Amino acid sequence: MKSPGVATVYRWELTKLRYQKRTYLGLGAAAAVPILFVVAIHFRHDRRGGDFAFASYLTKSGLAVPLVLLLFGAVWLFPLITALVAGDIFASEDHNGTLKTVLTRSLERGQIFGGKALAAATYAVAAIMLSGTVAVVAGSIQSGFNSLQSLSGTIVSAPKGLELVYLGLLVYLIPIAAIVCIGLMLSTITRNSAAAVVGTLMISLLIQLIGILPGLSGTQPYLLSTQFNAWQGLLRTPTDWAPIIHAAWVCACYGLPSLATAYLVFLRRDVAGG
Amino acid sequence: MTDALASSQPPVEVRGLVKRYSDLIAVAGVDLTVEVGDVYGYLGPNGAGKTTSLRMMLGLIRPTAGTVALFGRDPQASVRALDGVAGFVEAPTFYPYLTGRRNLELLAAFDGHGAPTRIDQALETVELSDRASDRVGGYSHGMKQRLGIAAALLRDPKLMILDEPATGLDPGGMRDMRVLIRRLAEQGMTVVLSSHVLPEVEELCNRVAIVQHGRIVYEGRIADLKRSAGTTYRLSTTDDQRAMAVCRAQHGIRDLRSDHDKICFTADEEAVATLSQALVEAGALIRALVPGTATLEDLFFSLTEGEDGARPVSEPEPVEVSR
Numbered sequence: 189m190k191s192p193g194v195a196t197v198y199r200w201e202l203t204k205l206r207y208q209k210r211t212y213l214g215l216g217a218a219a220a221v222p223i224l225f226v227v228a229i230h231f232r233h234d235r236r237g238g239d240f241a242f243a244s245y246l247t248k249s250g251l252a253v254p255l256v257l258l259l260f261g262a263v264w265l266f267p268l269i270t271a272l273v274a275g276d277i278f279a280s281e282d283h284n285g286t287l288k289t290v291l292t293r294s295l296e297r298g299q300i301f302g303g304k305a306l307a308a309a310t311y312a313v314a315a316i317m318l319s320g321t322v323a324v325v326a327g328s329i330q331s332g333f334n335s336l337q338s339l340s341g342t343i344v345s346a347p348k349g350l351e352l353v354y355l356g357l358l359v360y361l362i363p364i365a366a367i368v369c370i371g372l373m374l375s376t377i378t379r380n381s382a383a384a385v386v387g388t389l390m391i392s393l394l395i396q397l398i399g400i401l402p403g404l405s406g407t408q409p410y411l412l413s414t415q416f417n418a419w420q421g422l423l424r425t426p427t428d429w430a431p432i433i434h435a436a437w438v439c440a441c442y443g444l445p446s447l448a449t450a451y452l453v454f455l456r457r458d459v460a461g462g
Numbered sequence: 463m464t465d466a467l468a469s470s471q472p473p474v475e476v477r478g479l480v481k482r483y484s485d486l487i488a489v490a491g492v493d494l495t496v497e498v499g500d501v502y503g504y505l506g507p508n509g510a511g512k513t514t515s516l517r518m519m520l521g522l523i524r525p526t527a528g529t530v531a532l533f534g535r536d537p538q539a540s541v542r543a544l545d546g547v548a549g550f551v552e553a554p555t556f557y558p559y560l561t562g563r564r565n566l567e568l569l570a571a572f573d574g575h576g577a578p579t580r581i582d583q584a585l586e587t588v589e590l591s592d593r594a595s596d597r598v599g600g601y602s603h604g605m606k607q608r609l610g611i612a613a614a615l616l617r618d619p620k621l622m623i624l625d626e627p628a629t630g631l632d633p634g635g636m637r638d639m640r641v642l643i644r645r646l647a648e649q650g651m652t653v654v655l656s657s658h659v660l661p662e663v664e665e666l667c668n669r670v671a672i673v674q675h676g677r678i679v680y681e682g683r684i685a686d687l688k689r690s691a692g693t694t695y696r697l698s699t700t701d702d703q704r705a706m707a708v709c710r711a712q713h714g715i716r717d718l719r720s721d722h723d724k725i726c727f728t729a730d731e732e733a734v735a736t737l738s739q740a741l742v743e744a745g746a747l748i749r750a751l752v753p754g755t756a757t758l759e760d761l762f763f764s765l766t767e768g769e770d771g772a773r774p775v776s777e778p779e780p781v782e783v784s785r
Contacts, residue, residue, distance in 0.1 A: 200568050200571060207559045289555050289556065290569070292544060294542075458523035
């Protein structure tokens with residue numbers, strides 16, 4: 189029989205997620221927010237739009253809805269949804285005492301860490317993709333599956349626009365991955381689910397705050413919050429890869445040390461209590 | 463079975479085990495050896511360091527100093543050291559939102575090596591087959607304890623480490639747990655059992671280690687411990703005051719004290735025979751001389767509530783025994 193490994197842990201972590209309320213709380217929020225957003229657009233009297241990217245297209249093309257959602261979701265929605273699982277995945281096991289149950293089986297700690305980290309990342313991917321898909325569908329029902337104007341002013345056909353929306357969602361996952369890593373780190377260090385979830389969100393909000401403080405605008409390119417806008421490079425003609433590449437290494441600077449810390453803490457820690 | 467398990471290494475060998483948390487020393491140099499086939503009681507009052515020691519044995523926490531070897535393998539080095547080893551520390555814990563069976567499926571998947579095929583048998587052994595489809599969140603404490611044993615059985619263990627398996631169980635549950643452990647021992651499994659229920663330990667275990675303030679104050683066979691403690695006698699005479707004086711002057715009479723109009727002491731048979739004669743000669747006629755064997759509970763309290771509980775390992779000093 190095949191020996192258990194990271195894939196075993198990953199599969200069972202996904203199974204456990206299926207049985208937990210917080211999973212549906214997060215995924216429910218990821219699906220509900222775009223629907224509420226579209227309902228708000230439907231009942232809005234002022235049809236001119238706001239002063240943000242794609243605002244004027246919200247009533248012309250459903251494809252603008254996921255893009256606007258990405259703009260506003262970065263503030264707290266997606267970091268919170270991501271933190272719900274990443275911040276909880278180790279801490280809740282600690283709190284419930286189940287960590288000692290799984291650590292006395294036949295898997296090394298590193299394998300358990302790997303499976304859990306992958307599951308937290310998978311959940312974040314699922315939440316973002318679900319939110320984007322619901323936004324596309326709800327937006328298209330409200331405003332039609334129509335062409336879209338890129339940030340460079342060129343018209344993008346609806347199929348090409350759809351492709352760009354999903355590519356944008358993928359790029360959006362880069363800073364989300366960094367948030368996952370921060371959540372995992374706090375989850376292993378604090379051993380407290382609530383503290384880890386709230387802590388992850390607070391770090392995300394604090395980084396945004398730094399960006400708007402007077403005199404600290406120079407830090408903007410290196411803030412995690414700024415990287416949530418990297419996807420906009422895809423909506424330019426020609427495609428601007430620079431912000432995406434920049435986001436990749438900046439997010440790695442946030443994510444990798446956090447992930448390494450989480451890994452080392454988990455590997456070396458005493459499992460007492462619970 | 464792995465090569466190491468098949469070797470002649472003892473199931474548990476602990477040497478100089480220390481665990482320090484800042485200024486607190488939880489375990490202060492524990493040495494113990496569990497031999498194949500032992501049902502080994504690990505006893506001590508709350509906070510004595512039992513659970514901390516067991517956690518180190520299972521690789522859950524790192525020792526500050528000392529070594530643990532399970533069948534000759536270091537659980538700190540690799541989880542492979544736990545092959546053939548199973549058990550739980552404190553209460554067994556499960557995912558409350560999963561059913562009993564699902565929990566076992568998860569743990570069996572983490573074990574591999576045929577563990578999934580043992581789920582039904584394990585559930586049957588602990589008599590949980592009919593409740594296996596219920597969520598663990600709805601289980602009673604006793605059912606969770608039994609599920610803990612089932613989870614351990616999935617690993618087809620040669621060594622079972624159980625921390626307070628009867629804690630929180632009602633008398634029926636404690637009896638069932640006792641029967642289960644005895645059955646496992648009869649099947650040749652080595653069992654390390656931490657427990658506060660001393661009559662249970664006395665009934666189940668052949669060897670014990672008694673730990674106090676993080677140190678072992680006795681390790682060895684229960685029978686040896688009892689033998690070394692001698693027999694306690696309760697004496698009633700026609701003149702207890704004079705009898706007390708005779709006892710005091712008599713060689714071989716230990717732990718002499720007065721208890722509820724009776725004179726209590728510890729002595730071997732020869733000393734008692736001499737005492738009887740001396741009492742008659744002194745005019746204190748014997749009304750009753752009742753021997754009593756010390757229980758493990760008596761010995762436990764004398765070892766752990768005595769002068770810092772400090773006694774040399776395997777060489778217990780005579781202890782005061784009361785009945």
